Amino acid sequence: MPRFSTETGPLRKKYSLWFTILKLALLFICLAFPFIAGNYYSRFAIILFIYIILSIGYDISSGYCGMLTLSGAAIFGAGAYASAITITTLKMPFLVGMLAAMVVTGLISFLISLPAYKVKGNYLALISLGILEIVQRILNDWTSLTQGAAGFFLPQWSIFGMSLTNYTKYYVVFFFLILIMLFEWGLIKSHWGRDFVAVKNDEIAASGVGINNRKFKVIALLISSMIIGVAGSLYASYSEFISPDTFGFYLTIFILLTVVIGGTGTLSGPAIGVVVVMIIPEFFNASPDLKQIVFGGLLIILTQVMPGGIVGRIKERFRAIEDNRHIENLGDRLPISFEKYRVHADGPENILVVKNLTKRFGGLTAVGNLDLAVKRGTVHSLIGPNGAGKTTTVNLITGIDKPSEGSVIFNGEDITGMEPFDSVKRGIARTYQHVRLFKDLRVIDNVAMGGRIYYTYSMADAIFHSRRKRKEEKEAYLEAYDCLKLIGLDSKSNFDPGSLSTGQQKLVEIARALCEKPKLMVLDEPCAGLNETEVAELSEIIKKIRDVGITVLMIEHHMSIVMGISDYITVIDYGKKIAEGTTAEVSADPVVRKAYLGEEVTAC
Numbered sequence: 001m002p003r004f005s006t007e008t009g010p011l012r013k014k015y016s017l018w019f020t021i022l023k024l025a026l027l028f029i030c031l032a033f034p035f036i037a038g039n040y041y042s043r044f045a046i047i048l049f050i051y052i053i054l055s056i057g058y059d060i061s062s063g064y065c066g067m068l069t070l071s072g073a074a075i076f077g078a079g080a081y082a083s084a085i086t087i088t089t090l091k092m093p094f095l096v097g098m099l100a101a102m103v104v105t106g107l108i109s110f111l112i113s114l115p116a117y118k119v120k121g122n123y124l125a126l127i128s129l130g131i132l133e134i135v136q137r138i139l140n141d142w143t144s145l146t147q148g149a150a151g152f153f154l155p156q157w158s159i160f161g162m163s164l165t166n167y168t169k170y171y172v173v174f175f176f177l178i179l180i181m182l183f184e185w186g187l188i189k190s191h192w193g194r195d196f197v198a199v200k201n202d203e204i205a206a207s208g209v210g211i212n213n214r215k216f217k218v219i220a221l222l223i224s225s226m227i228i229g230v231a232g233s234l235y236a237s238y239s240e241f242i243s244p245d246t247f248g249f250y251l252t253i254f255i256l257l258t259v260v261i262g263g264t265g266t267l268s269g270p271a272i273g274v275v276v277v278m279i280i281p282e283f284f285n286a287s288p289d290l291k292q293i294v295f296g297g298l299l300i301i302l303t304q305v306m307p308g309g310i311v312g313r314i315k316e317r318f319r320a321i322e323d324n325r326h327i328e329n330l331g332d333r334l335p336i337s338f339e340k341y342r343v344h345a346d347g348p349e350n351i352l353v354v355k356n357l358t359k360r361f362g363g364l365t366a367v368g369n370l371d372l373a374v375k376r377g378t379v380h381s382l383i384g385p386n387g388a389g390k391t392t393t394v395n396l397i398t399g400i401d402k403p404s405e406g407s408v409i410f411n412g413e414d415i416t417g418m419e420p421f422d423s424v425k426r427g428i429a430r431t432y433q434h435v436r437l438f439k440d441l442r443v444i445d446n447v448a449m450g451g452r453i454y455y456t457y458s459m460a461d462a463i464f465h466s467r468r469k470r471k472e473e474k475e476a477y478l479e480a481y482d483c484l485k486l487i488g489l490d491s492k493s494n495f496d497p498g499s500l501s502t503g504q505q506k507l508v509e510i511a512r513a514l515c516e517k518p519k520l521m522v523l524d525e526p527c528a529g530l531n532e533t534e535v536a537e538l539s540e541i542i543k544k545i546r547d548v549g550i551t552v553l554m555i556e557h558h559m560s561i562v563m564g565i566s567d568y569i570t571v572i573d574y575g576k577k578i579a580e581g582t583t584a585e586v587s588a589d590p591v592v593r594k595a596y597l598g599e600e601v602t603a604c
């Protein structure tokens, strides 16, 4: 079980020293390798480095962003051929060839990203398989361009007019590998990397914290493909001969295996995966049959014993010392209060006005002609029996569902049909009936995602680890830590969300919503799964949220909290409003008392 990070600061420092020594030793070995290992192994290492670049590229879209594609080999091949044709036919220098490879692979990624908008999982894999087939056909049949199955010869590899020796080839490829690794590290250790994981884990929640899923999928595929293009270009120039059969289905499976074995969505997973997939079979060169059996057996065992891959398992082991520099030295940080999130009235008295809202699912009218006005700075509860249309109503308000008719006016602005990632920027935060936390991010990362709309640093800042990025990241994590402290879960910062109770997960969702610094907080059944003590604590938290001017629109079945903290209540049934008013008015309404509140009202 992971432990809280601020207590593990010294441990992290100790291990990070060992990791630094390990990295320096590896760097030294790599630099000295051609002189120690000789020609054969240096050539082997060059191919290994190229495949690591390929695997890193593939992992960004598939491992981090969750888009399983089977076109890795096709993109690699397209990059190799684009570079080869630019260098040989167009007589351009190597670096222009590499640029051409990146442009062509970028275009292919755009082709893949078109269906990626709508489909995912197995369907996307099937579509990408089609891309693999199309590229294969082009490489084989467009002989005037690619020279077909006979293969394509390149001149000896030269850079800036200098022909490269075997030694220099090694260092050039190694240089590009380091470059790509630094790029990946900068990207992944920024909000971009966390955004990719969020898109992979839960698109609705990702949109709810301001992520445009489509845009991020396109970006992930583009970066992924361009890195694979770099690998393809290095492969073509190094090999001096390429042919279509190199870039077939076998290579696609190879790429997939490297990330699965190494650990998908991890920084060092692809490198470790390539080393394992390439080196282990080398020990069995003398008996190829045994090689296949051992390799196959190893694959089965590794994927069973380590479902998260080798690096996934190592990460689990060292979870307690994950990077928490920002919250390790809180020192004399001032005590935090909800006051920090105070909202000042900057619009009409009714912050939310819903008019004639209707949602039809086929023949079923889930919400019909609903009018609703929510006063600024109040707790307004939406109650009604199961299936009454409450969640659909808040989905229409927050943009998850689009209304069939009607309008939603927020703070004087018509936001009808607006995407959640836009409405969150206007100040609407929400929690969900069924918890939607990002399972591959720690609790504190989840809460920090709430504040992602406030990041201003660019991708270049992320990659170069600029001062702006460091400052904003530090602020975001301190903010997230503060929000967790306010709901009493700061000691769980470093935990996986899945290891918390349902009640705690619901509270983390509230902390994430608070981190968005909203004007309106929509809570969908916040008490579901909470025990009585937790309900009492939550009710205090919601009151504090309301007391600093944040309007709360709450769906809840738990009548004691509804009657205890609501300023106004709207009761709906079959998608229609049947009663509305202050808590006293609604609880006195005979229809409501009879149908929905029962004995609990009497008790209140």
Ligand SMILES: Nc1ncnc2c1ncn2[C@@H]1O[C@H](COP(=O)(O)OP(=O)(O)OP(=O)(O)O)[C@@H](O)[C@H]1O
Pocket: 361, 364, 366, 384, 385, 386, 387, 388, 389, 390, 391, 392, 393, 433
């Ligand atoms: N995506 C959908 N497609 C078809 N029908 C839907 C969809 N979403 C909701 N419904 C239907 O709309 C009606 C209202 O559902 P909704 O979830 O809004 O009710 P609710 O009041 O939130 O219920 P509960 O309290 O059980 O969560 C239900 O009959 C539900 O089956």
